[in-house]
Amino acid sequence: MRTRELGKTSLFVSAVGFGGIPIIRLTFEEAGSVLRHAVDRGITFFDTANRYVDSEEKMGRAFAGIRDKVVIATKTGQRQASPAMEELELSLTRLGTDHIDLYQPHQVSKPEELDVLLGPGGAMETLAKAREQGKILHIGITSHSLEMARRLVATGLFSTIQFPYNIVETEAGAALFPEAKAAGMGILVMKPFAGGMLDDGDLALRFLRRDPDLLVIPGCDTVAQVDQAADLFEGETAWTEADEAKAQAYRDELGSRFCRRCEYCQPCPQGVRITYAMMYRVVAKRMSPAKAVAFAGETMETVRECIDCGECMTRCPYNLPIPEMLREHLEMYDGHRAAK
């Protein structure tokens, strides 16, 4: 596996990393096997977060005795100093380590959050102290908002930026990534499979590996997924016209108005299963209408409870018009039911 420096951090990491959300689904034993297999395949960068349930603890157990072989990144959703320090201490305990290589304020999207983060008594104060104490080596940041991510890069305060980028979400390639590179920052790519919407994992990863400055962190919960990522980033594969045509077909199918399944919009006070209902259009396209109705019927019936309160929209990092899209999907579902 090739290695390279992550921005100007002096952290040397594998050409592909490992995203820590999917191991939540696994038992500790299963997660340990997948994580150690990744290390055996030369993957050295592992990204997790305080809010990923037991992902940190699973990594901590899997890397006991081999901590010096891995670079660990984790995150805090806290914006103020005291709760951020509490989360950092908890992460150190869960990960079973005395230091975190890269610590990232998680999903900073709104200007008012940034003001708190950087202001007096904000999390950056305590993270800077933790860096002086050696509890964290570098401070990075993550965002889903392009405008905010560019602003974060411009502050010059962070060693890395983590942002979604994939076949259908390419906006970051135009300005954000060049600006981050010019600033000497490491670039972590989340959502390489567009939140599960790209089912051709090989194509999705080959698209991303064309830029060696991107550290892609695909989430893996099987040994086979680890092997696929490791094989692709070890080898040399071209991006052909046929690949570009397939990528364009995904763009045509999904457009920009699609749900990335991040689940930040939930829970809905009315019990609407937003994420799955937001996928109905794609589900219906891939199955026959009758199968889509059988598959998604229970979920789509919850959409009838939507009262258009808009609460979910305030939490969607992609600013999707959720109630409007849900109504469109419900209309489509009702049409499919009627045609059955």
Ligand code: SF4
């Ligand atoms: S707009 Fe509808 S789906 Fe969104 S939170 Fe309100 S009731 Fe739930």
Ligand code: SF4
């Ligand atoms: S609607 Fe928005 S917040 Fe909810 S899962 Fe989809 S992308 Fe995420």
